[in-house]
Amino acid sequence: MxxxxxxxxxxxxxxxxxxxxxxxxxxxxxxxxxxxxxxxxxxxxxxxxxxxxxxxxxxxxxxxxxxxxxxxxxxxxxxxxxPSAGRRRGAAVHEEAPLSAADHRAAAERHEAAGEFAAAVTERMRAISVALEDRALITPRVGRTATELAEEASAVLPGEAGGLAEGARIFNDVAYGDRPATAEAARALRELDARLESARPVQAGEGAR
The missing domain is CATH 1.20.58 (Methane Monooxygenase Hydroxylase; Chain G, domain 1)
Incomplete structure (x- = not known):
């Protein structure tokens, strides 16, 4: 057999x-x-x-x-x-005491001009975070991640929800080294910062009318 x-x-x-x-x-x-x-x-x-x-x-x-x-x-x-659950949530925007939004923006501009795009992205996201806190659109909080920032800010600035989510993704990619920072990434964060400065928050119940 x-x-x-x-x-x-x-x-x-x-x-x-x-x-x-x-x-x-x-x-x-x-x-x-x-x-x-x-x-x-x-x-x-x-x-x-x-x-x-x-x-x-x-x-x-x-x-x-x-x-x-x-x-x-x-x-x-x-x-x-x-990736762990913590990593999927994103990296913390501030690792130490934040500067003013203007100082973070100035640092972002310097880094971007020097071709240091990872630093430019990081400083620009910090500027966005501080600016939103200064306008009382989000509550100041230590250890807030870029993903959490995008979610909280999107609740009051729904028109920028897509840009905020994309900005958080770019920041997280740079923070974890998954993708190299590029001039386009730095520009996207810079343009998001400018749009957020003029964005009008939606009041509670306003979207229902």
Whole structure:
């Protein structure tokens, strides 16, 4: 009686199955990160090992535990390296006592002129935060993140909700180093700052009329 040979699993099929089980939509929304590159490498390795061992029964005795080990390593990397809840909420806008809005704006202008776009984005978001607090549109609070700032300010400046959310995303990307700051990013924050200065807050019940 001949042994039953397992159906061949091609490299592409092994990769597809692994992606279906272990991929997370969160990672598809951004440019490739270190985790993306590690995951791609492991998926390629898994597919290659599966393809190499598919031609003979004895090979699975050796390759089976290796596949399990590699799959376990991939799951651990995804759990260990994926963004935490705190990270998804965003970075704190102020790490120390804030300056005046004018001082933060002046610093942002200097950094932007010097091509130091990450610093320009950071200082511009700080200027926005202080300016909104000075106008009593948001309550002064230590440790407020850019994401929280955008959510709170959007409640009274709904016309700028999109710009505030985009500004928070840019700030968080720069703060965590997910994407390099660019001249376009600094310009977007500068233009948002200017729009917010002239934006008229919506009073309670005004939007219902």
């Amino acid at each position: 001949s042994a039953v040979v397992p159906a061949e699993v091609t490299r592409e099929e092994g990769r597809r199955r692994a992606v279906e089980e272990l991929s997370d939509p969160l990672y598809g929304e951004q440019a490739p990160t270190l985790l993306d590159r590690i995951r791609e490498w492991l998926l390629d390795l898994l597919g290659g090992v599966a393809s190499a061992g598919s031609g003979f029964l004895g090979g699975w005795v050796v390759l089976g535990p290796l596949l399990v080990l590699l799959a376990g390593l991939l799951v651990w990397l995804i759990v260990y390296l994926r």
